[in-house]
Amino acid sequence: MRGIISTAGYVPYHRLQRQAISAVFKGAPGKGSRAVASYDEDTTTLGVEAARFALRAAPADTQPAALWFATADPAYLDKTNATAIHAALRLDVATPAIDMGGAVRSGVGALRTALEGRGPVLVVTSDTRNGAPTGADESSGGDGAAAALVGDDSDGPVIAEYLGAASATEEFIDRWRTPGDRVSKVWEERFGETQYLPLAEQAWNGALKAAGLSPEQIDLLIVTGLHTRAVRSLGGRLGASNAATVDDLSATVGNTGTAQPLLLLTSALEKAEPGQVIALVVLADGVEVLLFRATDALQSYRPARPVATQVGAGGDVEYGKFLAWRGMVTLERPRRPEPDRISASATGRNTEWKYGFVGSRDRSTGALHLPPARVSRDGDAQDDMEPAPMADVPGTIASITVDRIAYSPSPPIVFAVVDFDGGGRHAVELTDTDVGSLEVGDRVEMTFRRLFTADGIHNYFWKARPIRA
Template sequence: DGAGTALVVGSDIRVGLPGSGDEAAGGDGASALVVGGAAEGAVLAEYLGGACATAEFVDRWRTPGDVRSKLWEEKFGENNYLAAGRRAWTDALKATGLTADQVDHAVVAGLHGRAVAGLGRKLGVRDGVLGDDLASTVGVTGAAHPGLLLGATLDTAASDKVIALIVLSDGAEVFLFRTTDALASYSPARTVADQVAGGAPLPYGKYLAWRGLLPVEPPRRPEPARTSSSAAVRSLDWKYGFVGAKDRETGAVHLPPQRVSMTGGNVDDMEPAPTADVTGTVKTFTVDRMAYSPSPPVVFAVVDFDNGGRLPIELTDMDAGEVAIGDRVEPTFRRIGTADGIHNYFWKARPVRTARAAEEA
């Protein structure tokens, strides 16, 4: 009946053979959008309408179980996507009563790079309206890309602006939105630009090994034990949400959560202390070149989080030689290791990098 809200999630891992165009242009990503009406909360962008155009042609396919897809000749796919895209664009403008000159932001998502670039040039929008498709920084993230581009646009758009999202996939689909006054007071937890700036270089050999495309010699150390499913269930909030415990009387934060307070000795008088979005400072650290790790060496640090908690935690996305006491870090949910076919995930800490800091550097 259209009532209530819905969470729409898209995620993808793009894999291409070494040296292929898909490897160079692909990216990994995830995006999530909450869809609902004004009755459920502030609406940042109102859906105005759209249109779609389907086309029956095969330009990309993948055999079930294969790690990568295959492509037909590029010009063939480009011509078919351009025809579908222009038809959907014209129909969407007609359905909403808008003209191309009234569109303030436009982004095009799709796996076919030439078609994406070509359609952008044929939209007829004003100079400066066509947004970055993030292909040169993030790469094309497949199913996640439309939501990623829309999120990046909302990060910088002002109120009362028309946004066009065009998706090229098995044809073309156009979504038209108008931003609302609520966007002016909205502050994202972390902008797409800041997330892009938070990336770190990855050696090509390590990338191939992590993708499973290059067999490598494993560390000559005892492998980690299989993770305990029962232990994980007993601490779901801690393992998956990084939620500690806070003494209601003294305010002391305990990471991991405890029943007995370290200050005052209060028992079972705690409240949740979410820490997943809390930054911290490295107080001391050590570099362990002997421990088992899929990405040696292991850099382990004691981090004081800004909410008052302290935790020994592994660092990631940094070079061991660049770590220093006083570094600012933030939690990130990562794979710890794999044993007996079970992937074990938990929280690590990575350097705080923002778009502004990257520009200043």
């Protein structure tokens, strides 16, 4: 049996209330909210968080033999983005990390390819959706990521058995964005609907035939895609009369594009019962239909951080700040030097610390050093250290300071000295919080973020955020 061993979504903390858009531009009041990646998040950092949650829920002895990363909004072109995720997860150097991106369809494509392959594969999908101010994409889009560890039952308990799939592909112009453009362009909706619906019916029938199922045997139905009109029209045409439609999270998160299929599948599995058949229908430059059956292993499966929990733990961001974070408006920069680009050679010497947040522990005294050191502060032992991974270790705030002078893409900077559980202390930057909202004694956890970008090079490192769930 092959299928999904563990899966997780990541929904950023910040929310943009749609009525905040209409309040500025005096349009029709929108309902609900969309998830917003913070100024220090991009598709790579979002993907790291989803992958961490997925691996945390997987059996400890199951390690991916490959990492595939799909996004329509990569942080780099030419350079592989999956390698940063690989480094943050501290995967084995022999584990390949490959980008499968450039289009929204690449997310479900990476998932299907892994399901029809061999060995344990970690599939990571991520996206940040942009739109012109007051446009439909701005309000209906969302930022987020999802990851799944795919494998055989010999790799670990399979919680969702892969039953089969089918595709229907045809070239037509529906949505496009050329390199350098910030937002997508969309053709007239009725045309896209006439293209998608017959393709969807063809792929639907093909998938059911491949799995030996009838429409009435579908218990949970997921229909997703960026073409809202076609998605809404399709649901009643599939004949799945007994199926419950899975919440598309449009009212709380928005459409996360490349990540949406796996994010909704993750959400569905968090509520599914063993034996239920789940159909995933994805409209994106054609149609992909994937069928799964929840297994008995789902009863004992515990997600690291359920999607519903993350959805309920968000905090609002002002519309003006959202526009600034997205580069839609240009704010006056602080009158101080911007940071220099990071050194590739220095980064190469400190990959475990910079990407993996790995300190060192003195074997003789147990003293923990952050950053790693060769000489122990206790007893002066030299080169007698063992690696101490700290990315998943929570901590407690010992002191807080607010710096309104140092450079930041979104000032001010809030720093904290954190005492980690089990030993170790380090000064870190706080994120996903407001000035004055945290106090000494509050609990925090580490999160992978982008400190700044200089000369086109992203400086990734770890920050601390409040433990909310």
